[in-house]
Amino acid sequence: MKIKEIIVVEGKDDTAKVKQAVDADTIETNGSAVDQRVIAQIKHAQEKRGVIIFTDPDFPGQRIRSLISEAIPGCKHAFLTKDEARQKRDKGIGIEHASKEAIKEALAKVYQLEEDDQDEVNRITRESLLAYGLIGGSDAKRRRELLTTQLRIGHANGKQLLKRLKMFQISLDQLNQEMKAILQEEKDV
Secondary structure, X not given: OEOOOEEEEOOHHHHHHHHHHOEOOEEEOOXXXXXXXXXXXXXXXXXXXXXXXXXOOOHHHHHHHHHHHHHOOXXXXXXXXXXXXXXXXXXXXXXHHOOHHHHHHHXXXXXXXXXXXXXXXXXXXXXXXXXXXXXXXXXXXXXXXXXXXHHOOOOOOHHHHHHHHHHOOOOHHHHHHHHHHHHHHHHHO
C-alpha cells in the first residue's frame, strides 16, 4: 500500500513500524516539544503532498496532534486505539507496538478536517450526547469508547467528545447510525 501524503509520527521507532506496514515517507517530531523547524518542514510537506498526522493514542500524542493542526490547517488524521497500540500489557502504548494490520487499517481510514457542510455537523449538540448516554450516565465511558473506536477518532472524555465529533465532521446521521448499532449490541448481550 503506497501512501501519497507524508505521515507525521513521533519518533524513529514509529517510522520503522509504519514503513514495515506501508510504503510511505515520514517526518518525525522527536517528542512533544515540536520546534519551529519541524513545523516548517510539515507545512512544506502539506503544501507539496499533503500530511497525515499519526501520533500515539496518549496525552503527548494528542498534544502533538493539536499543535500541528493549529499551526497547519488541512492535515489529515489517522488514529489507533489504545488496544491496537499495545502488543503486550507490560509495554508502553505507541505506534511502534501496533501490528502492521492495525497501521494499515488506520491509514486507510483517515479524516480530513474541512470547513464546508458545517450545518449537518453542527446539529450534534450536548443534548444529543446526553440522549445516547455518552455523557452523564453510568455507561457513558464505555459507550464513548465504543463510539470513538468505531469512528476511529481517538479516545475522548465527556468534555472532548462533542468537540471531537465536530472537528472530524461526524454528521448527526452518522452519529445516529453508529449509536443505533451500539445500542442494538447492548440489547443483544
